Structure formats: C-alpha cells, structure tokens
Amino acid sequence: MLVSAIEHRPQSPGPALAVTESVRELFLEDLGELPHEKRAEALARRFLLSYAGHTRAAYGRDLADWFGWCAALEIDPLAANRAMVDGYARHLETRRSPATIARRLSAIAGFYRYGVAEGVLSTSPAEHVKRPKTSNDSQTLGMDRGEAKAFLAAARDHSSRAAALVTLLLHDGLRISEALGADVTDLSHSRGHRILTITRKGGARRDVVLNPATSQALDTYLDARADGPVFVTSTGNRWHRSEAFRLIRKLGAAAGIEHSDKLSPHSLRHTFVTLAREAGVPLEDVQDAAGHADPRTTRRYDRGRHNLDRHPAYALGAFLSD
Incomplete structure (x- = not known):
C-alpha cells in the first residue's frame, strides 16, 4: 500500500496539477495538522520518495510489514520505542534470513531518521538497535567459467534475442533493468568503441563498452532495426523483466547448471564480477564496470576471491625470485 501510493503519483507534476487531498498530504501539509492516524503513513510516503525503483519497492514492503506489527500491538508507529523494534527483530529471526532482517531494520531506521530530520520525532527508536551480521559473500547463485560458456551456448541455441541478452549481461555485468531499459538509439560509437548508454540506479547515464562478441550478438538480433x-x-513492446527471469532459468536447465531453479538475471552479474577477477581485471575496474559505489559490494559478488590459486603469495614469490 505504501509503495502503490507513491508509484501512482504523477511523475512530472505541472502547474495544472490538481491539489487533491492525497497530494496535499504527500507534499504540502504540515504533518502535525493531519489526523493522528494518518501521520505515520504520510511520513512513510514522504520518506520513500527519497528512493527509486527496487529499493523503494523493497523499503515500502519493509515498512508495511513494520506497520502491520505495530497495528497488531495497537501502537502508533510514531509512538514506538526501542523495545518494540528489538521485539520485532526477534520476531523476524524465526521467519526471515539475516540479510532480510538487516534490510528491514535499515528501512525502519531510515524512516525514523527521516522523521527526526523533519521535526516529527525528537529521537529515533531504531537508532541503537543491533542488526544481524550478514555474510561477506553474496548468496546469489553464480556460475564458473565452464558453466558460463555452456549457458552462452544454450542462449545461442534458443534464439537471437536470448543470445543478445545473455551475452550483454555476462560480458558487461549489467543489471537486468539497465539492459531491458535500453533503446536502440542508445547504441553508438565513441573513440573507436561500440558503446551502449544505459541508465544506472539513481538515474545516472553511463556508457558501457560492447566487445566484438556482444556487438555481433546485438546486431544479429536487431537485424538493422x-x-x-x-x-x-513479439508485439514490439519492451520485454518485461519477469519474462527474462523465466528465460534465464530455462536456459540454466538447458545448459545443465546445477540448481538452475535458483538462477536469476542477477546471477549473470555475479558471474561477470567473478570471471572478470579470475581473468585478472583489477578490482577497481570491475567495480567501475559494475557501477558499484563501494568496492566491498564488488568483493561480495566475487565468488572466487577465496580461490587459493589467486593468493598473492604466488605472485610475490615469482616477483622476488627474478
């Protein structure tokens, strides 16, 4: 409900926008002037405007679950205390993974920080709540080099569209939203490179290089379109991520990938990071290509970082023996 309330707002409000009651609550009203029972949700809608895409959707679901917990206790979320947040965390421990719990508590903490910043609250009940430790390694299923090659072959056997998408995801490590959000007019050349201009998380536009294999796969699929x-x-509409998700699992099964039922488009992004590092690409270059703000995120994606063959002792031994 929190997410849908925002997703259906006008995207580009102009002078002619009617100031309805719901719009007034979202943008204009002093929250203190709203009925008491409306304040928490109005504050949540304002908080979620700070985010976009999947982050906003996830945080919206997290806050909706927290609000449901508060409702079951018959307590206004704006009257919650630390004990309630700690109790909610203990409640989740038997139902959700540490990563999910950490994200939910992050959403709750962000919501209350926003409330303090806006002067709605004097303190945050989540300020000192401890979050569960999460693994330094991502739990998303990735592929090794042999599996990635088999996956590419399965995509080529399936269709030119599948081959183009998989080649792009594996060779450039794009998020599925970045790949499916691209238009043909985003393809161009720059200083001798074939490039695709994509829209990153947060709306930033970035150029990614298309190697010969990716460029050829895209040209074959587009067929001069x-x-x-x-x-x-088939009807000319933009391909939806849910359809791409189903294709990835179908290709995984065709390629004989173990646990192919756990594959997702994001698995190809993890595979890109792992194989790029195994190919000797420096961490900072892989980080930039993946669009990660923090190198620790890139390292979490690198499933081969514990590979003893990559231990610096070997390189240092060879260096010192010269």
Missing part, C-alpha cells in the same frame, strides 16, 4: 527498445516482445 533502428528504433524502439533494444529488447522487445
């Missing part, structure tokens, strides 16, 4: 989305359905 000059406009519209890069990846389209």
Whole structure:
C-alpha cells in the first residue's frame, strides 16, 4: 500500500496539477495538522520518495510489514520505542534470513531518521538497535567459467534475442533493468568503441563498452532495426523483466547448471564480477564496470576471491625470485 501510493503519483507534476487531498498530504501539509492516524503513513510516503525503483519497492514492503506489527500491538508507529523494534527483530529471526532482517531494520531506521530530520520525532527508536551480521559473500547463485560458456551456448541455441541478452549481461555485468531499459538509439560509437548508454540506479547515464562478441550478438538480433527498445516482445513492446527471469532459468536447465531453479538475471552479474577477477581485471575496474559505489559490494559478488590459486603469495614469490 505504501509503495502503490507513491508509484501512482504523477511523475512530472505541472502547474495544472490538481491539489487533491492525497497530494496535499504527500507534499504540502504540515504533518502535525493531519489526523493522528494518518501521520505515520504520510511520513512513510514522504520518506520513500527519497528512493527509486527496487529499493523503494523493497523499503515500502519493509515498512508495511513494520506497520502491520505495530497495528497488531495497537501502537502508533510514531509512538514506538526501542523495545518494540528489538521485539520485532526477534520476531523476524524465526521467519526471515539475516540479510532480510538487516534490510528491514535499515528501512525502519531510515524512516525514523527521516522523521527526526523533519521535526516529527525528537529521537529515533531504531537508532541503537543491533542488526544481524550478514555474510561477506553474496548468496546469489553464480556460475564458473565452464558453466558460463555452456549457458552462452544454450542462449545461442534458443534464439537471437536470448543470445543478445545473455551475452550483454555476462560480458558487461549489467543489471537486468539497465539492459531491458535500453533503446536502440542508445547504441553508438565513441573513440573507436561500440558503446551502449544505459541508465544506472539513481538515474545516472553511463556508457558501457560492447566487445566484438556482444556487438555481433546485438546486431544479429536487431537485424538493422533502428528504433524502439533494444529488447522487445513479439508485439514490439519492451520485454518485461519477469519474462527474462523465466528465460534465464530455462536456459540454466538447458545448459545443465546445477540448481538452475535458483538462477536469476542477477546471477549473470555475479558471474561477470567473478570471471572478470579470475581473468585478472583489477578490482577497481570491475567495480567501475559494475557501477558499484563501494568496492566491498564488488568483493561480495566475487565468488572466487577465496580461490587459493589467486593468493598473492604466488605472485610475490615469482616477483622476488627474478
């Protein structure tokens, strides 16, 4: 409910926008002037405007679950105390993974920090709540080099569209939203490189290099088409992520990937990071290519970072023996 309340707001409000009661609550009203029972949700809607895409959707679900917990206790979320937040965390421990609990507590803490910053609250009940420790290694299923090659072959056997998408995801490590959000007019050349301009999380536009294999796969699929989305359905509409998700699992099964039922488009992004590091690409270059703000995120994606073959002792021994 919190997410849908925002997703259906006008995206570009102009002078002619009617100031309805719901719009007034979202943008204009002093929260203190709203009925008591509306304040928490109005504050949550304002807080969620700070985020976009999947982060906003996830935080919206997290806050909705927290609000449901508060409702079961018959307590206004704006009257919650630390004991309630700690109790909620203990409640989740038997139902959710540490990573999910950590994200939910992060959403709750962010919501209350926002409330303090806006002067709605004097203190945050989540300020000192401890979050569970999470693994330094991502739990998303990735592929090794042999599996990635088999996966590419399965994509080529399936269709030119599948081959183009998988080659792009594996070779450039794009998020599925970045790949499916691209248009044909985003393809161009720059200083001798074939590039695709994509929209990163947060709306930033970035150029990614298409190597010869990716460029050829895209050209074969597009077949000289000059406009519209890069990846389209049979009716010409933009390909939806849910359809791509199903394709990835189908290709995984065809390629004989173990636990292919756990594959997702994000698995190819993890595979990109792991194989790029195994190929000797410096961490900072992989980080930049993946669009990660923090190198620790890139390291979590690198499933081969504990590979003893990559231990610096070997390189140092060779260096010192010269």
